[in-house]
Amino acid sequence: MKNLTVLSHPLLRVCVTALRDKATPPAAFRRKLSEAAALMAADVTRDLPTKTVPVETPLAVARGHALKREVILVPVLRAGLAFLDPFLGIMPEAKVGFIGIKRDEETALPHVYSASLPASLAGHDAIVLDPMLATGGSAVEAIRLLRERKAASVRLVSLVAAPPGVRAVHAAHPGVAVFVAALDPKLNSRSYIVPGLGDAGDRAFRV
Numbered sequence: 588m589k590n591l592t593v594l595s596h597p598l599l600r601v602c603v604t605a606l607r608d609k610a611t612p613p614a615a616f617r618r619k620l621s622e623a624a625a626l627m628a629a630d631v632t633r634d635l636p637t638k639t640v641p642v643e644t645p646l647a648v649a650r651g652h653a654l655k656r657e658v659i660l661v662p663v664l665r666a667g668l669a670f671l672d673p674f675l676g677i678m679p680e681a682k683v684g685f686i687g688i689k690r691d692e693e694t695a696l697p698h699v700y701s702a703s704l705p706a707s708l709a710g711h712d713a714i715v716l717d718p719m720l721a722t723g724g725s726a727v728e729a730i731r732l733l734r735e736r737k738a739a740s741v742r743l744v745s746l747v748a749a750p751p752g753v754r755a756v757h758a759a760h761p762g763v764a765v766f767v768a769a770l771d772p773k774l775n776s777r778s779y780i781v782p783g784l785g786d787a788g789d790r791a792f793r794v
């Protein structure tokens with residue numbers, strides 16, 4: 588699929604396996620989500636635009652690089668929170684916005700219950716963090732909020748995706764690059780990813 592990158596570092600595949608395992612308890616589940624994000628972060632940010640800047644070494648002036656635009660990291664509550672720290676680890680100067688979205692348990696339609704974002708995201712590269720991309724409804728809404736605010740680019744990072752979710756994001760937001768660690772075959776009748784890893788928010792936070 589165009590604009591979809593399935594990352595396959597061996598350590599990432601090992602992490603996904605632990606996360607799929609229903610015996611993995613919440614503390615280990617949160618830790619593994621964080622490890623997975625750390626393994627994905629360099630690839631997700633690989634093509635962030637840079638500009639050249641001079642830098643003074645102790646000996647001379649060298650040609651250096653700085654990010655061309657501000658980066659804003661946007662975890663989608665709740666599960667996306669577990670992805671935040673590793674991304675901040677490589678981009679400590681990034682801004683952080685928060686979007687709260689909950690799927691309706693009957694219809695699987697997304698309900699946006701909170702958005703804490705700058706009024707304008709012009710001149711910002713946005714990175715949406717949400718481990719699960721199932722129907723795509725939540726991601727489509729999250730990205731809509733960022734594009735409404737004129738983000739210069741939007742990337743979406745998920746751990747596990749299903750094809751309907753990727754298609755929905757690309758149909759609604761064609762320019763968005765999607766990065767995942769696993770593309771699973773399908774959704775079940777309740778719109779859960781199969782085989783997936785279950786409900787990521789519930790498994791991370793126990794409710």
Ligand code: PRP
Nearest residue numbers: 665666689690719721722723724725788
């Ligand atoms: C999960 C997940 C995504 C969404 C994906 O959140 O973290 O945000 O479902 O499903 P979709 O692609 O069909 O929209 P959930 O709604 O369960 O909220 P929670 O993390 O607070 O439990």
Ligand code: URA
Nearest residue numbers: 721779780785786787
């Ligand atoms: N949300 C989850 O946490 N898991 C799924 O499989 C689908 C949506």
